[in-house]
Amino acid sequence: IRRGFSSSIIKNGVIKNVTIIGGGQMGAGIAQVAASTGHTVTLVDTSEDILKKSRKGIEGSLKRVVKKKFADKPEAGEEFIQNVLQNVSISTDAGASVQAADLLLEAIVENLKVKQDLFALPPVSLNTSSLPITDIAGSTSRLDRFGGLHFFNPVPMMKLVEVVGTSTTSQETFDSLLNFSKALGKTPVSCKDTPGFIVNRLLVPYMMEALRLHERGHGSKEDIDIAMKLGAGYPMGPFELCDYVGLDTVKFIIDGWSAKDPHNPLFASSELLNKLVAEGKYGKKTGEGFYKYK
Numbered sequence: 001i002r003r004g005f006s007s008s009i010i011k012n013g014v015i016k017n018v019t020i021i022g023g024g025q026m027g028a029g030i031a032q033v034a035a036s037t038g039h040t041v042t043l044v045d046t047s048e049d050i051l052k053k054s055r056k057g058i059e060g061s062l063k064r065v066v067k068k069k070f071a072d073k074p075e076a077g078e079e080f081i082q083n084v085l086q087n088v089s090i091s092t093d094a095g096a097s098v099q100a101a102d103l104l105l106e107a108i109v110e111n112l113k114v115k116q117d118l119f120a121l122p123p124v125s126l127n128t129s130s131l132p133i134t135d136i137a138g139s140t141s142r143l144d145r146f147g148g149l150h151f152f153n154p155v156p157m158m159k160l161v162e163v164v165g166t167s168t169t170s171q172e173t174f175d176s177l178l179n180f181s182k183a184l185g186k187t188p189v190s191c192k193d194t195p196g197f198i199v200n201r202l203l204v205p206y207m208m209e210a211l212r213l214h215e216r217g218h219g220s221k222e223d224i225d226i227a228m229k230l231g232a233g234y235p236m237g238p239f240e241l242c243d244y245v246g247l248d249t250v251k252f253i254i255d256g257w258s259a260k261d262p263h264n265p266l267f268a269s270s271e272l273l274n275k276l277v278a279e280g281k282y283g284k285k286t287g288e289g290f291y292k293y294k
């Protein structure tokens with residue numbers, strides 16, 4: 001299971017070599033964007049099979065990018081893809097991959113223990129969608145060099161990066177993360193280390209509220225999706241977005257918040273969500289969530 005938030009540790013002020021732990025949708029997306037903007041990337045995961053899938057994902061996404069960017073010059077597009085892929089190496093050895101990195105960026109399962117274990121390794125930066133990064137940082141001795149970068153799916157398309165400083169993140173580290181985000185061609189915003197930062201703190205309760213509205217029988221999921229697309233200008237309706245982000249991810253986030261603040265009605269769980277997750281219907285990635293996919 002992969003998801004959205006990255007935590008990071010910076011070794012050098014100017015970031016050129018990036019090691020990304022986690023080859024899921026988010027990690028691969030970040031790798032693609034970093035490699036496309038001239039960074040050298042090592043993508044790390046636990047098996048060659050996962051990493052092969054990550055590379056395939058990157059290649060597929062690059063083809064979509066190139067189709068637009070090099071519409072009139074398919075050969076230049078093909079060359080661009082090859083150059084980008086050359087910037088990405090893959091590895092199953094996290095320890096070794098970290099040594100040459102200016103930035104270690106983690107984009108793994110939204111589980112505190114797993115994230116903490118990782119940061120017991122030498123220098124690292126983080127991607128997490130919902131966990132306070134200070135909790136994750138607890139296992140690193142380099143608190144001044146530790147901060148959060150939160151990317152959005154699909155990483156190649158979404159222009160935002162949330163840059164998160166903790167009370168111990170140094171100004172230099174924070175500036176490096178800001179500059180790195182800009183070097184990726186993204187627009188950074190500064191966030192405090194609060195649950196969900198800005199986007200997820202607003203977006204996840206909104207998605208949950210859509211589920212609850214549907215559960216009360218006040219609208220079909222199709223109508224709710226159409227309503228929010230055509231009435232509020234969202235590119236996807238809340239059910240489509242849940243399927244896209246992953247129902248497992250949405251559940252992880254809301255359960256985590258609810259555990260910390262059980263009386264907040266915004267964090268109440270949804271039976272429908274719990275049922276679909278229990279059935280392994282995580283959305284687009286498993287072929288079925290609220291909707292079915294080919």
Ligand code: 3HC
Nearest residue numbers: 004005061064065068129151152153154156157235236245
């Ligand atoms: N890689 C490269 N290009 C892509 C892409 C990808 N993964 N996805 C879409 N594109 C580009 C392609 O050029 C594509 O054209 P193609 O289909 O001919 O290749 C073009 O976008 C249009 O795509 P679609 O026709 O599939 O559909 P849309 O026009 O709706 O665009 C979208 C797709 C950009 C995903 C848009 O629907 C959107 O912005 N959706 C909302 C996404 C969102 O809210 N993300 C945030 C989720 S929250 C999160 O990530 C935080 C986490 O912590 C939970």
